[in-house]
Amino acid sequence: MPRPSVREQLIDAALEVFYREGFHASGIERVLAQAGVSKMALYRHFRSKDELILAALRRRDEVFRHWLMTTVEQAATTPEERLLAVFDLLASWFRGEASKGGRFCGCMFLNAAAEYQSGDDPIHAFAAEHKRLITDDLERLALAARATEPRHLAERLAILIDGAIATAHVTGRPEAAHHAREMARLVIREALDRKPRPAEAAAAPA
Secondary structure (H helix, E strand, O other): OOOOOHHHHHHHHHHHHHHHHOOOOOOHHHHHHHHOOOHHHHHHHOOOHHHHHHHHHHHHHHHHHHHHHHHHHHHOOOHHHHHHHHHHHHHHHHOOOOHHHOOOOOOHHHHHHHHOOOOOOHHHHHHHHHHHHHHHHHHHHHHHOOOOOHHHHHHHHHHHHHHHHHHHHHHOOOOHHHHHHHHHHHHHHHHHOOOOOHHHHHHOOO
């Protein structure tokens, strides 16, 4: 396997350091030590720390969403089951069992938005874009499940996902994913129940 380029080494190191230790708390020297490259090499590829942070966030978005949606496709056979499987994957990630999801230190994008609070900041803006892309992915699953309002369902599920991530991060309780899954089941059922189940239809008065 070819050795990663210096740029790739820097992005990989920044992703690990910023996610684990925070953005403002982590100096460039910490990233350079992790990558094993010089400051001169850094500034040949990135003009500033913020530019490196954005590159790390883009990589995290790409890797995380690919892992999430690919694994969901493999974990379940129906669109409805795949929507619920998202929460099973969160549980594995929270417990440190999902290596491709990365070690759990909360949501890197929520962390970024908290540290860069201005909506005009490119880092905050990309964090918001990641959340929109996650909702888009959920909407595709909701469309496949024939939800009556797929975007509405996707937005509700995205809120449950972020709530589970934040709760597990703050409290250290991975079962937050299980609680969110139970709520998601109700939300999904409501979105998909367009007509009575056969048993209910049979019981209805003539």
